[in-house]
Amino acid sequence: MADRGHRRGPLPPAPRPWPHGGVRTRINAVAFRVASLGVRHAVRRLPEVLSEDETVEMLATGTHGHGTGVLVMTDRRLVLYGHGMLTRTVEEFPYDRISSVQWTGGLLMGTLRVVAAGGGTELRQVPTDQGTALADLLGHRLAAGAPPPPGTAGHIAARLATLDDLRASGAITDQEHRDRRAEILRAL
Structure with a gap:
């Protein structure tokens, strides 16, 4: 009758040390x-x-x-x-x-x-x-870790840069530039 509690044959190899x-x-x-x-x-x-x-x-x-x-x-x-x-x-x-x-x-x-x-x-x-x-x-x-929603400092800086580009290209006057810039800064 086989003894189920004992393993026959060679023992398994000892585990190798893991390098990490x-x-x-x-x-x-x-x-x-x-x-x-x-x-x-x-x-x-x-x-x-x-x-x-x-x-x-x-x-x-x-x-x-x-x-x-x-x-x-x-x-x-x-x-x-x-x-x-x-x-x-x-x-x-x-x-x-x-x-x-x-x-x-x-x-x-x-x-x-x-x-x-x-x-x-x-x-x-x-x-x-x-x-x-x-x-x-x-x-x-x-x-x-999502980007900040519109209305934050990054978004406002982009709007101001676009406004400056519009004035530089002549699409808006200096007065319109000042008015819109004041409007953007008030929204803060």
Whole structure:
């Protein structure tokens, strides 16, 4: 009768020390939620892409191109790590360059699109819970760092510059320039 409590054969090899210990610990804290078989390679390779003091806030997994992809939201940027049989893709998106995030979801899976200056990326077959959570968190992050609404100092400076250009080109008189300038400054 086989003894199920004891393992037969050689013991498994001892784990090797991880070269990026601090980053690995912070990745593990988030990765256990998305630890499916297809993304383990990408999760293991994340310390090569992330800085030592970078904190991983959320992960979403899916397919990118012809392989597996992991979209990583850190405290500094959004990183897509994708890998296939012979390829490896790393795309970085600083938060100030991201213009929008789009989630198109079904019952179980969906597509997460990130639109940024100079392009964007798409992660398909993302589990609905991961996709909605990352899209919501990224949307809140982008809204918090959004440009100031019209009527703030940046907008008023642009209006004054346009007014100066109109006067310089002769489209308005000096008196109209003074009146409109006073009107803009009163709105402050």
